Amino acid sequence: MKDKSEGPAVSKGIVHPEKPLEEDGRDMALRPRNLAEFQGQKAMKDNLSVFIQAARERNESLDHLFLIGPPGLGKTTLAQVVANELGVDFKVTSAPALEKPKDLAGILTTLSEKSVFFIDEIHRLKPAIEEMLYIAMEDYELDWIIGQGPSARTIRIPVQPFTLVGATTRAGNVSSPLISRFGITCRFSFYLEEDMEAIVRRSAGILAVKIEDEAAALLARSARGTPRVANRLLRRIRDFAQIKEAVVITKEIVGEGLSRLEIDSLGLERYDRDILKIIIERYNGGPVGAETLAISIGESVDTLEDYYEPYLIQAGFIQRTPRGRTVTQQAYDYLRLPRRQQRTQNDASPSQDSGELLF
Ligand code: ADP
Helix, strand or coil, rough: CCCCCCCCCCCCCCCCCCCCCCHHHHHHHHCCCCCCCCCCHHHHHHHHHHHHCCCHCCCCCCCCCECCCCCCCCHHHHHCCCCCCCCCCEEEHHHCCCCCCHHHHHHHCCCCCCCCCEEECHHHHHHHHHHHHHEEEECCCEEEEECCCHHCCCEEECCCCCCEEEECHHHHCCHHHHHCCEEEEEECCCCCHEEEEEEEEHHHHHCCCCCCCHHHHHHHHCCHHHHHHHHHHHHHHHHHHCCCCCCCCCCHHHHHHHHHCCCCCCCCHHHHHHHHHHHHHHCCCEEHHHHHHHHHHHCHHHHHHHHHHHHHCCCCCCEEECCCCCHHHHHHHCCCCHHHHCCCCCCCEEEEECCCCCC
C-alpha cells in the first residue's frame, strides 16, 4: 500500500487518481508484482529489465532510478516491481514525511544491502534532507553532526549500498544536483488503449467480475490512459452492475455508469469540461495563468497541474504557453462552442454543462 502523507483531499473529482482513498488499501491485489504482470510502457520496461538483469549478474545494487509521470500511472507499482525482480527489500516513504534529517537517517541506516528505497513526491524534499541524500546516493554514507556550536563535529556513518527510486509528477521542480545523481530515468506516458484494455481485463479477473470485451474496451477508453482510474471505474461499474443484478458487465452498463459519473467517452470528467469552458467563456480561449484558473474551478494549483492538465494537453485540448493556458480549436469543437467573435447572445453560459456525452 502507498505510504503517502499527502495534504487534505481538495478535489471533488469522482475518480481522482492521486488521493489515497480507502479503496487503495484493497488495491494491493490489483498491483502487478513483476515486470511480466506490469502492462504497457514497453520501451521503458524492456530497458529496465536489461538494467535489472545486469545488476543482478554483477551482484551489485541497481543504479538510482528516477520516475517521472502524472499520478496513477504506476510509479509506486514499478518501484515495488523493481525490488521484487531484484529479490531485495523494499522501503517506501514520501518527501513530505521526511521532516528532519533524523527521519531520513533513521531509514537509511536500517536499509538492508541492495534494497530499494522509494521516495514519492521527491520534488518536495527539504534542502537539508536533499543534501544528506546526495552523499548517501553517491558514497553510501551519511554526514551526521554531533554537538553544537564550536564543539560540533561531523562524523560519517556508512549505509548499505541501496537503490533510491525517486518519483515525481513534476520533474521541473527537482533540483539539477539531485537529478544528476540518478543513473536511470523513466518517463511514464499515458497508457495506450490496448494496454488499458489488458489492465481492465486483468483487474476484472482478479476481482472475479465478468465483463464483455466491448464493455472492457469502453471502460478502458474512458479511463484517461491511467490504470488507477481504470481500476476505480471498474469498481464503480461493478457496483452499478451488482445493484442491477447483472451477471455480466455489458457495454450498456458501462455506458450508463459512466454517464452517471459524468465521464464522457474520452474520459473527461465534469471538471475537465469546466476547465475548458472557463478558459473559453471567461478568458476568450486564454491565455490564463494556472493560479487564476485553479481559483476559478475551486481546485489547488497542484491538482490542476498534476492531474487535469496533463491529460487535457495530451488529448489536444489545452496548450501551455509562456503567458498561460490556451485552449485549442479542438476544445471549441468538442464542446460545440463558437469562438467569441462569432458568438451570439444565445450561446451557452459557463454554468451549463454542454460537454458531449457520447454513448
Ligand atoms: P503512481 O505511484 O504513479 O501514482 P501507482 O503505482 O500507485 O501510481 O498505480 C496505481 C494503481 O494502478 C496500482 O494500484 C495498480 O493496481 C495500477 N497499475 C499501475 N500501473 C499498472 C500497470 N502497468 N499494469 C497494471 N496495473 C497498473
